[in-house]
Amino acid sequence: MAEERVAIQLIVNGRAVRGQVEPRMLLAYYLRDELGLTGTHVGCDTSQCGACTVLLDGLAVKSCTVLAVQADGCHVTTVEGLAEDGQPHPVQQAFQEEHGLQCGFCTPGALMLSAWLVDHHPQADEAAIREALDGLICRCTGYENIVRAIQRAQALRQETAEPLAGRAQGGVSR
Amino acid sequence: MSQAIFGERVQRKEDVRLVRGRGQYTDDIQLPGMLYAGILRSPHAHARIKRIDTSAAEQMDGVVKVYTGRDLKGRIGSIPTAWIPPDSDLKAVEHPALAYDTVRYVGDGVALVIVTERALVEDALEAIRVEYEPLPSVTDQMAAIQAGAPLLHEGAPSNIALHWKVGTDTEAAFQGAPVVVRQTFRQQRLIPNPMEPRATVAQYDTVTGELTVWATTQNPHIHRFLMANILGIPEHKLRVVAQDVGGGFGSKIACYPDEVLVSYAARDLGRPVKWTESRSEHFLVTTHGRDHVDEVELAGTQDGRILAIRVRAYANLGAYLSTAGPGVPTILFGLIVNGAYDIPQASSEVYGIFTNTTPVDAYRGAGRPEATYLIERIVDRYAQEIGMDPVEVRRRNLVKKEQFPFTNPFGLTYDSGNYHQALDLALKTVDYEALRREQEALRQQGKYIGIGLSTYVEMCGLGPSQVAGAVGFQGGLWESALVRIHPTGKVTVFTGASPHGQGEETTFAQIVAERLGVSVEDIDVVHGDTDRISMGWGTYGSRTTAVGGGALALAVDRVVAKAKRIAAHMLEVPEEAVEFQSGRFYPEGNRDRSVSLQEVTLQAYLAWNLPAGVEPGLEASAFYDPTNFTYPFGTHVAVVSVDADTGEVRLLRYVAVDDCGPVINPMIVEGQVHGGIAQGVGQALYEGARYDDDGQLVTGSFLDYAMPRARFLPRLETLNTVTPSPHNPLGVKGVGETGTIASTPAVVNAVIDALTPFGITDLPMPLTPPTVWSAIHAARQTGGAS
Numbered sequence: 001m002a003e004e005r006v007a008i009q010l011i012v013n014g015r016a017v018r019g020q021v022e023p024r025m026l027l028a029y030y031l032r033d034e035l036g037l038t039g040t041h042v043g044c045d046t047s048q049c050g051a052c053t054v055l056l057d058g059l060a061v062k063s064c065t066v067l068a069v070q071a072d073g074c075h076v077t078t079v080e081g082l083a084e085d086g087q088p089h090p091v092q093q094a095f096q097e098e099h100g101l102q103c104g105f106c107t108p109g110a111l112m113l114s115a116w117l118v119d120h121h122p123q124a125d126e127a128a129i130r131e132a133l134d135g136l137i138c139r140c141t142g143y144e145n146i147v148r149a150i151q152r153a154q155a156l157r158q159e160t161a162e163p164l165a166g167r168a169q170g171g172v173s174r
Numbered sequence: 175m176s177q178a179i180f181g182e183r184v185q186r187k188e189d190v191r192l193v194r195g196r197g198q199y200t201d202d203i204q205l206p207g208m209l210y211a212g213i214l215r216s217p218h219a220h221a222r223i224k225r226i227d228t229s230a231a232e233q234m235d236g237v238v239k240v241y242t243g244r245d246l247k248g249r250i251g252s253i254p255t256a257w258i259p260p261d262s263d264l265k266a267v268e269h270p271a272l273a274y275d276t277v278r279y280v281g282d283g284v285a286l287v288i289v290t291e292r293a294l295v296e297d298a299l300e301a302i303r304v305e306y307e308p309l310p311s312v313t314d315q316m317a318a319i320q321a322g323a324p325l326l327h328e329g330a331p332s333n334i335a336l337h338w339k340v341g342t343d344t345e346a347a348f349q350g351a352p353v354v355v356r357q358t359f360r361q362q363r364l365i366p367n368p369m370e371p372r373a374t375v376a377q378y379d380t381v382t383g384e385l386t387v388w389a390t391t392q393n394p395h396i397h398r399f400l401m402a403n404i405l406g407i408p409e410h411k412l413r414v415v416a417q418d419v420g421g422g423f424g425s426k427i428a429c430y431p432d433e434v435l436v437s438y439a440a441r442d443l444g445r446p447v448k449w450t451e452s453r454s455e456h457f458l459v460t461t462h463g464r465d466h467v468d469e470v471e472l473a474g475t476q477d478g479r480i481l482a483i484r485v486r487a488y489a490n491l492g493a494y495l496s497t498a499g500p501g502v503p504t505i506l507f508g509l510i511v512n513g514a515y516d517i518p519q520a521s522s523e524v525y526g527i528f529t530n531t532t533p534v535d536a537y538r539g540a541g542r543p544e545a546t547y548l549i550e551r552i553v554d555r556y557a558q559e560i561g562m563d564p565v566e567v568r569r570r571n572l573v574k575k576e577q578f579p580f581t582n583p584f585g586l587t588y589d590s591g592n593y594h595q596a597l598d599l600a601l602k603t604v605d606y607e608a609l610r611r612e613q614e615a616l617r618q619q620g621k622y623i624g625i626g627l628s629t630y631v632e633m634c635g636l637g638p639s640q641v642a643g644a645v646g647f648q649g650g651l652w653e654s655a656l657v658r659i660h661p662t663g664k665v666t667v668f669t670g671a672s673p674h675g676q677g678e679e680t681t682f683a684q685i686v687a688e689r690l691g692v693s694v695e696d697i698d699v700v701h702g703d704t705d706r707i708s709m710g711w712g713t714y715g716s717r718t719t720a721v722g723g724g725a726l727a728l729a730v731d732r733v734v735a736k737a738k739r740i741a742a743h744m745l746e747v748p749e750e751a752v753e754f755q756s757g758r759f760y761p762e763g764n765r766d767r768s769v770s771l772q773e774v775t776l777q778a779y780l781a782w783n784l785p786a787g788v789e790p791g792l793e794a795s796a797f798y799d800p801t802n803f804t805y806p807f808g809t810h811v812a813v814v815s816v817d818a819d820t821g822e823v824r825l826l827r828y829v830a831v832d833d834c835g836p837v838i839n840p841m842i843v844e845g846q847v848h849g850g851i852a853q854g855v856g857q858a859l860y861e862g863a864r865y866d867d868d869g870q871l872v873t874g875s876f877l878d879y880a881m882p883r884a885r886f887l888p889r890l891e892t893l894n895t896v897t898p899s900p901h902n903p904l905g906v907k908g909v910g911e912t913g914t915i916a917s918t919p920a921v922v923n924a925v926i927d928a929l930t931p932f933g934i935t936d937l938p939m940p941l942t943p944p945t946v947w948s949a950i951h952a953a954r955q956t957g958g959a960s
Contacts, residue, residue, distance in 0.1 A: 033292060043371065049369060049876060082195075095193055096185050099845045102675035102849065103370065103421040103674055104189075104420065105370040127885075130884040130887075134883055134884070137883070139849070139852075139853070139881070141845060141849050141852075142848035142849045143882075143883075143887060145845055
């Protein structure tokens, strides 16, 4: 049954948005269907695959596990908001350079998770990177080039000062 | 002519949109007035539908329409199979888009709801009441052919969908053989699980009568071809579009009831309709793969010469025949069970069996992984039996370089190869001798590592069409290309292949760039739209580059030939005296004068002064039908450790040597191999679909079905040897499936090798800790290694 709607307001990719949503609406579908931000993909219904990962107040979360009403008052960064001033985020550049994507469907989630990882664990070694990727299922790459891309992004990140992924909220790892 | 673009690690053109979240996947499409569809699915494996009450659903706000199977009977044709293997007595049973009388697997559709909002789909489905009379069910193919087993289809006695035999007479070879090894292998059912669930958006133009269907398909033209017949829509009024498709691995080849239903509703209601599968639904209804029981016998000599192989396969086809379902365990499997070996006698016998399970169709490799698994495993068993190193047995039986083109016992002609070279490179890379010494030393300490090989070959690059016809594939297997140079010199390429992650927007641009001397940035590759591309057969069977790339090369050559005539006219020299290099035309032996391709193109369009008999414009198309399959090959080596106390297998090292002929983009080829290996490792160690006794899929989510994760895998080492195919314009062979085909037996061989001290000779996949631990435990009870 359609339920009554609740008013929410949040900052998405640096832009203030207001909406009326059903309490049961997931953040992933709010972003996709209401805001037209279709870069955030839904690949499963058990919060396993991670394709829908976004940054919520700087933390990488699966947006299929968050209700839109829970995001009220939060900063959300999606893949569409990852680049700044037309410049790709280091993970976007690195995924291209290292062929870290094939079909591209898990890629938005992989990028958001990687952006968080690169900003908050810049020194993560290969084993730690593989461990951190546990919340992501990719069927195309065998993860090999995703791992390489994250390592490449770590190197690119060293060359830039600003922690881009955490810029909205200072990005404290919780 | 080379600009060093062919063979370079060119970054992918498709990534520019994909890393920005600007891809256009089917579920991303939003149309004004769009409705949402949902399909009610049977919770029973086998049941008669007694009554369906849709009244409560129909009265709900936001519910536009509810259809049942009886509403649609006679309005939508049966969902057909497109592969009818000859001499197989195939039972082409009816497959209604919605069941109207009997449901035959958990997931079989019984009703279609059309609602105004995505969230209402579940509400409406919940409100439909269906009364079922449950019937006895059977999910295992060996049980399904026993006397007294529940029958799925009246027209298929004993649930046998097909019976097919091929090969030479092996009887004499077995009778006189000094060594005979027998083993039954169960190759478990797998779930392809591309990360994008399937989806369809359909929009009907009530004025023109045109139906546009956006669909997650690997082959939009095949979908158009089939759906035109199923729905009775004139083919020229039906447009199928597959823009960005999030992986397929064979599961997006089939024409499913779902896209047919959505298309029907869009036309019936005159409004756009979207349907998107949930992952849970994907597990239940998107085609599964493998599911074989293979009885294998090998005859050989004591000194390692294989004399014959004989295979009897029982393939589970599920409840209905999927689009390519009958072809996978027959043609794509039975004809190549001798693998990369020169075995004088070989035969295959295949039973395709109906069960109360999800239909089975192609899954990455499709038939060839099953064939490769059994031959690579039985060769290891044979080596063990005669006490010879598995490498040595392979050396003695692999087809030799000088034997190519090699005709196998089933009549396939392997185009080219140098199998021993790939084997040697792999062994050198892993330092095989050192590994064997390390293994021995560790065994002394009660630690177990294993080394497993797979020296595979596979047939891919499907065509030729004549063969397609001979083996009962109800389509052609050529491919089309159109190359259009615009007046300013920019290029658009149209291909009938339909890549969905394989990167041909880039590699095809590289092919054109190299031949035309135009930069990759100035070339766009268009695919996946039946309105923009006249015809094509799509992407599967590792055919896109070998066949679609071949078509493209021919089309480019035709464009260049025409441009040369115009250039000759401009340079005032005879056509034969014009040379084309790096985008410029020169008089033969004279580099002082030239005209660029761009200048020639402009003149071709202006047509102010064309040579006699030359038409304006500069584009060409080609329909390329190859003369043979391509046969990529290689050697994969897996090194594993087995923890004897927990049964846990760890993959320590993986080296893949593949030969797919000349490599257009090494980065992309490596990526294909990486992903293939992960899927093959998944089958060996982690993945397996299971049904319970009532026919419920108990591995129906990512919580229950173990997909490979990053931490399960080591660094993957990939190398190449290069042996061109002699028969296609680029010399290339397919590489999309080799990783999956080669890796499963390599890993299982490694685990069994590690377990040699326990006297374990085979274990059923997946080799999970309980399976391995139980075997070790049992061996220890009977006095195996302590």
